Amino acid sequence: MDYLLAKSSVSITELKKNPSSIIDAAEGAPIAILKNNRPSAYLVPAVTFEAMLEKLDDLKIAKIVKDRKQERSIRVSLNEL
Numbered sequence: 001m002d003y004l005l006a007k008s009s010v011s012i013t014e015l016k017k018n019p020s021s022i023i024d025a026a027e028g029a030p031i032a033i034l035k036n037n038r039p040s041a042y043l044v045p046a047v048t049f050e051a052m053l054e055k056l057d058d059l060k061i062a063k064i065v066k067d068r069k070q071e072r073s074i075r076v077s078l079n080e081l
Contacts, residue, residue, distance in 0.1 A: 002038050006030040012040070 009032035010022050022031065023043070030048065033041040044052075 004032045004039055006032040006042060008032070009034050009039070011035070015043075 007029055008026055011034050015022055015033060026043075028045050028048070030045075031043040032039045033043055
């Protein structure tokens with residue numbers, strides 16, 4: 001069983017007919033794109049997609065920080081730099 005991770009869905013055929021009206025009707029919410037009644041993609045607003053990418057970057061940085069926290073620190077003076 002496939003789960004839809006959006007409140008609205010549309011077939012690829014419907015999307016091809018009038019993509020602008022479907023995007024406008026979603027009012028910024030994600031839309032599940034269906035192929036043979038199964039989700040094949042999700043259409044998300046650009047702002048949402050950009051926020052998702054930023055969050056992924058933040059998670060990567062947090063992992064690096066966590067990993068480096070275990071490393072031994074080295075004291076360096078400004079004069080040595």
